[in-house]
Amino acid sequence: MNMDTRILDAGKEYDIKAAGEILRRGGLVAIPTETVYGLAGNALDPTVSAQIYKVKGRPSDNPLIVHITSMEELPPLVTEIPEAARKLAEAFWPGPLTIIMKKSPLVPKETTGGLDTVAVRMPSHPAAQAIIRAAGVPLAAPSANLSGLPSPTVFEHVCDDLTGRVDAIVNGGDCAVGVESTVITVVTEIPRVLRPGGVSVEQLRAVLGTVEVDRAVLEKPAENARVSSPGMKYKHYAPKADITIVDASLEEYAAFVNAQPDATALCFEGEEKLLSCPCVPFGRAEDALSQAHCLFAALHTLDEIGAKTVYARMPRKTGVGLAVYNRLIRAAAFRVLVPRDEMIVGLTG
Ligand code: TXA
Ligand code: MG
Structure with a gap:
């Protein structure tokens, strides 16, 4: 694939119109949202959905989210719109929440990865919003990264991919948000979170009462396991470096990392002064x-500085931290290390 890619400006009305025009004609446009950038195309055209999968290099059984701008x-x-979906839309739309419902025949199977449900989100x-309105059709938009790589939250990273x-x-x-939307299904008897995101489980429970969290959110999926959200079974968010999460206090973390050769620290802001290796901070503790x-x-920066370990x-x-943990544990291929246990193993072994 080597086509001319136009760069448009979200602040210019003329450019928004141009993006809408391209989308209406069946083209693909990467667009900003409050969560991450999306790779958008007409959700109702099966050939466009097929093209989205091809461009992303994404397995075609991993369904796309359909983006709208109004309840109409x-x-x-x-x-049908279940009562739970109405309550959620009222409380969190527009915003970083995706609701899964039974799809109508209008939505092609190509868009939903062959499922009879559809994921819908109204971005804020x-x-x-202006681009969806200009396009005049709902937009299918997965995150605007190549499959397997970290989602883009800044313009330059979209251009790279x-x-x-x-x-x-x-x-x-x-x-603004930086992690993708929360995905919740209301097709199950009890609403269930399939992917944690910008709206926390605590916020959802405040509106709905009981909400379940799918096992795949926290646990490593077994090989060939059936998962409710196909996106959760693929290797995800991974930079080139090998990442290991260290479950320890700041002091233990610093002592451990400082003893490792050629390490890079993915730490919190202000912790650099305790660390003797290159540091990439991701937010505040x-x-x-x-x-x-x-x-x-930060995951992109690790690649840019050539970090290896x-x-x-x-x-x-807790809160949006569950989404941060969910993304980081996948970027780390589920490797978690407890330095204290390592020492105990070292002493007894
Ligand atoms: O914040 C977001 O949600 C971003 C922006 C662009 O809106 N989009 C996004 O899309 O993250 P994507 O395709 O990268 O992730 C969609 C997730 C996947 O985990 C997918 O498996 C799940 O939603 N999903 C979509 N439709 C589904 C369905 N019908 N049933 C179960 N899971 C579904
Ligand atoms: Mg994605």
Whole structure:
């Protein structure tokens, strides 16, 4: 793939119109959203969905999210809107929440990876909304990275992955949230979170009462396991470096990392002064929102500085921290090390 990719400006009305025009014609445009950049195309055209999978190098059984801008656009996409979906939309749309419902025949199977459900989200980013309106169709948009790589939260990282592969990239600066939307299904009897994201499980429970969290969110999926969210079974968010999460206090972490040859620290801001190796910070300790905002850009930075062996701080799993942990544990291929246990093994062994 080596096509001319136009660079458009999210702040210019003329450019928003141009993006809409390209999308209406069946083209692909990378667009900013409040979570991460998306690789957008007409969700109702099966050939466009097929092209999205091809450009991303994504397995075609991993369904796409359909983006809308108003509640009127929802009924044609689904067979019914369950009460739980109404409550969630009322509380969190527009915003970083994706709701899975039964799909109507209008949504092609190509868009939903062959499933009879559809994932729908109403983004809050003004440029994303304006582009969907200009396109005049709902937009299928996976994260705008090549499959397996970290999602892009800054314009330059979208260009690295997609220049020459899409018709246009819309520059909207940095994404505010920094991790993808929370994916929740209301097709199950009890609503279930399939992917943690910008809306926390605590926030969802405050609106719905009981909410389950799918096992795949925290655990390593078994080989060939059936997972409810196909996206969770693929290797994800991985930079070239080998990352290991270190589950320890700051003091233990620093002592451990400083004793490793050729290490790079994926630490929190302000901790650099305790570390004698190259450091890439991702947000502040005790501040999950700042960690979410910085994580994917930090993973890109690790590649840019050529890091090979990376030791990461362990994020807290509460609030949006659960999404940070979920992404980081996949970037680390589920490697977690407890230095204290290592020492005990060392003493007894
Ligand atoms: O924040 C976001 O959600 C971003 C921006 C661009 O909106 N989009 C995004 O899309 O992260 P993507 O394709 O990278 O992730 C979609 C996730 C995948 O894990 C996929 O398996 C799941 O949603 N998903 C989509 N439709 C589904 C369905 N019908 N049933 C179960 N899981 C579904
Ligand atoms: Mg993705």
